[in-house]
Amino acid sequence: MVGVGGRASPNGLRVFEAAARHLSFTAAARELRSTQSAVSQQVRALEEQLGMPLFERIYRGVRLTEAGQALFAGVQEGFAIIDRTIDRLQDRYRHPHVNILTDFSFAAYWLMPRLPSFRKRHPHIDVRIVTNQGVLDWRTQEVDVAILFCDERTLASGVPRLFPEEVFPVCAPGFLQQHGPIESPERLAELPxxxxxxxxxxxxxxxxxxxxxxxxxxxxESSELTFNNYTLLIQAAIAGQGIGMGWRGLVDDMLESGMLVGLQELGLRSSRGYGLIDTRPDTSGEAKRALQEWVLACAEETQDKRTVL
Structure with missing residues (x-):
């Protein structure tokens, strides 16, 4: 056989796989809803493309040559990879997911208390949260959305700001009773x-x-107790160990419940704040779009509630 050494066609490989699996052109034709002669012609064309025989024609059937056996193993492995990929893609389509990058503080005090409402509204969307307390570079993470504390330049670039940075001292009610009143920065600086x-x-x-x-x-900074985790700092404040700096949006629920007291007359605002970053603006999907809309709506509700209060 003189072959041209070309690439095999996908359809030719599909026909070859069926014929090799059944060791019968007739059985392969039934599976493919074709004819025995059509299968024989396609196998012959494949052999000519590759420049090598794949089957030995024997009485009442065929058997694979050494090259045919090697190709059959490779084609089956390739088809199995394709099948697994299709299954994975279909599963992703049936169960879309969204990956969120944020810090421990935002995840614990803002996102997690509200997340049940998102899951109730979108039960088919899987939410995966990636957290860290340090500097979070979303460019190095496999995430769809990042909710991060942003500086003025990042927010000015078009990143939606969920709420501005508004800080004020917070402490336990018992601590305030013991050390209060705390009405000036000078008095505040004297306390733990x-x-x-x-x-x-x-x-x-x-x-x-x-x-x-x-x-x-x-x-x-002579009377500080220092933490590298805001969650631990807030727990220390609730336990009456000192005064922490409270960020509006993170400590709201604890203020409302009475676990903490906010010295809001000693508050400050800045143009920084938490922003909602679309880490993959060139890609879209139901899960990411739903999550972004929900986060923005929740942030607006937080702002409206604060205005009422």
Whole structure:
């Protein structure tokens, strides 16, 4: 046989796989709803394309040559990979998912308490949350949406701001009864303060910047208890161990429940805040669109509730 050494056609490989599996052109034709002669012609064409015999024609049937056996194993493996890929894609279509990147604080105090309402509204969407406390670079993560604390430049680039940075001291009611009233920055600076580290370059407000912006006074950080996790800091504040810095949007539920008291007359606002970042703007999908719309609606409800209060 003189072959041209060309590439095999997908349809030719499909016909070959059926014929090789049945070791019968007639049985392959029945499976493919074709004719024995058509299967024989397609197998012959494939052999000519490859330049090698794949079957030995024997009495009442065929058998694979050594090359045919090797090709049959490869074709079956390839078809199995295609089948698994199709199953995975169909499963993803039936059960769409969305990956969210955010920090521990936002996930614990804002996202998780509200997430049941999203899952009730969209029970077919799987939500996967990726969290970290340090600087979060969504460009290196396999995520669809990022909800991050953003600086002014990022928010000015068109990223929707969920709510602005509004901070004020928070403490347990018992702590305030013991040390109050706390009506001035000078008095605040004398008390045990709970600090959140920013050793990875985070842009949130710290106590020295707070005192400088609020009253133009220096702060030596001599009475701080320092944490690298905001959740632990808030637990320490609830336990009466000192005064923490509360971010509006994160501590609202604890203020409403009475677990914390906010010294809002000593509050500050900035143009920073949490933003909703579409990490893959060139791709769309039901899950991502639904999640984005829900987050924006929840943020608006938070702002409206704050206005009423």
């Amino acid at each position: 303060l709970l600090a959140l580290t920013a050793d990875q370059g985070q842009s949130w407000l710290d106590w020295p910047s707070y005192f400088e912006q609020l009253a133009g006074i220096g702060y030596m």
